[in-house]
Amino acid sequence: MKKIILTVLGLALFTTLSSCVDDLDTAPKVELTLEQLLENDPNAVEGILSRLYASFALSGPSGPGSSDISDDAGESPFLRGIVNLQDFTADGMKNRWGDDGLDQLTTTSEWTSNNKFFRYLYNRAYYTIPQCNNLLNVLNSASTDAGESVVSEVRFLRALAYFYVIDVFGKGVLATDENFGQSELLPESSREELFNYVESELLEIEPLIGTFNGYGRANTYVVDMLLAKLYLNAEVYTGTPRYDQAYIYVNKVITEGGYTLTDNFVENFSGDNDMSTEIIYPLIADPIVSQSYGNTTYIVNGSLSPDTITISEFGATEGWQGHRATKAWYGLFGDLDTSTDDRADLFWTEGHNYEMNDYTVWTDGYPSTKFRNTTFNSEYTPTSFSGTDFPLYRLADAYLMYAECALRGAAGASMTDALNYVNLVRTRSHATPISMGELNLDFIIDERGRELNLEGHRRTDLIRFGKFTGGSYLWPWKGGTVNGTSIPDTYNVFPIPQTALEANPNLQQNTGY
Numbered sequence: 001m002k003k004i005i006l007t008v009l010g011l012a013l014f015t016t017l018s019s020c021v022d023d024l025d026t027a028p029k030v031e032l033t034l035e036q037l038l039e040n041d042p043n044a045v046e047g048i049l050s051r052l053y054a055s056f057a058l059s060g061p062s063g064p065g066s067s068d069i070s071d072d073a074g075e076s077p078f079l080r081g082i083v084n085l086q087d088f089t090a091d092g093m094k095n096r097w098g099d100d101g102l103d104q105l106t107t108t109s110e111w112t113s114n115n116k117f118f119r120y121l122y123n124r125a126y127y128t129i130p131q132c133n134n135l136l137n138v139l140n141s142a143s144t145d146a147g148e149s150v151v152s153e154v155r156f157l158r159a160l161a162y163f164y165v166i167d168v169f170g171k172g173v174l175a176t177d178e179n180f181g182q183s184e185l186l187p188e189s190s191r192e193e194l195f196n197y198v199e200s201e202l203l204e205i206e207p208l209i210g211t212f213n214g215y216g217r218a219n220t221y222v223v224d225m226l227l228a229k230l231y232l233n234a235e236v237y238t239g240t241p242r243y244d245q246a247y248i249y250v251n252k253v254i255t256e257g258g259y260t261l262t263d264n265f266v267e268n269f270s271g272d273n274d275m276s277t278e279i280i281y282p283l284i285a286d287p288i289v290s291q292s293y294g295n296t297t298y299i300v301n302g303s304l305s306p307d308t309i310t311i312s313e314f315g316a317t318e319g320w321q322g323h324r325a326t327k328a329w330y331g332l333f334g335d336l337d338t339s340t341d342d343r344a345d346l347f348w349t350e351g352h353n354y355e356m357n358d359y360t361v362w363t364d365g366y367p368s369t370k371f372r373n374t375t376f377n378s379e380y381t382p383t384s385f386s387g388t389d390f391p392l393y394r395l396a397d398a399y400l401m402y403a404e405c406a407l408r409g410a411a412g413a414s415m416t417d418a419l420n421y422v423n424l425v426r427t428r429s430h431a432t433p434i435s436m437g438e439l440n441l442d443f444i445i446d447e448r449g450r451e452l453n454l455e456g457h458r459r460t461d462l463i464r465f466g467k468f469t470g471g472s473y474l475w476p477w478k479g480g481t482v483n484g485t486s487i488p489d490t491y492n493v494f495p496i497p498q499t500a501l502e503a504n505p506n507l508q509q510n511t512g513y
Contacts, residue, residue: 346370
């Protein structure tokens, strides 16, 4: 059963947070200390590890209304934060609800340190990091059978949380198992310091974690993907390009990982996508044992409406009338009626307007039906919560990353291979293959939009390509205007949440906020 990693949700996450974040009011609900839990059941480490994985998709251990931290259980889960901050702030997707700060994201304007959605992601990251630190400390001292692979998985999850701190906020504090529990407030760490730490962690665990640890768990190639993404964005994060290294690790995923593109694009976004040969690392969802408003339920239900869409066709019983794509996404396919690209069919156009003249109006813009709760290979029954796993990393992304590295001059990367990989992605969806003369960086950023939108990469991609801030690339409602307007470079990172600044005076606000 694909959901085995999430069947231990009754376990509590067993500790208080370290001093770098305990004033953020993010203390978890405590039942047993880790030491007590492992003393009672030395085999419980697998269940504890499962809860760490689940912290990226679920709100808490006791259903959709529970929360590991004090923030709203429905709004604050990690994956929901990734979608909000990576996709709604960018060109492809917009949300119409406008509840207390969501307008600021969907219009990429008026960002402030008091926006609760910035706080949610910051708090989730600095909830997960100390939990990993605590488990690592206990594993180093407790009598368990946990080996190098389990320890490496915990270190990967910590590195993944730090990656989002680096990408989204640009700086933070460096809480590790070595300073866990100290009473002094931690100093501010720069983006480059956090980058160097995550890089060193991933390089150390890459040969130790193992090539297969089970579905939904990190392995060598998952670590390689995170390394490749870290290096691909290194020029943004540190000022120094690292495309040679990005190529090395993404090429390893492609040539050694054994992943292959699925025959049908939609297989990757259906309720049985655990059968996909393409997904490298999923965040797991289940409609029964891991109900959450923060996993793909947010994407599926949020993109549907019982008024304009037959929601049962997409495996749902609820439609929240929230998310619609803009022409900056579906316009990449040209005329949707005549396009041969399967990905162009994944927009609901009936009853909706091509132009998004008012982002608060549900019928302005086309909802995306890319994610659905139907099963691809069998019969399905619509459910309130989604059972579709979120493909955080998949092979098509690796192919497009390789092509970008080649175009940016990475040593060892082959332009012939780059063209082949891009065309594999395109022809899988019956899009017309391109020629070498058409393969350039402008094409790659557009193809990444066609292939990967709504998968939590778009804002980062646009920043790397120099298209997020400024006025050279405009999209609907960028900067709060219907046709888009220039925004300052300040917006390449989000403001540090006010609660974090108040909790630790060592933190300084990002420039411009």
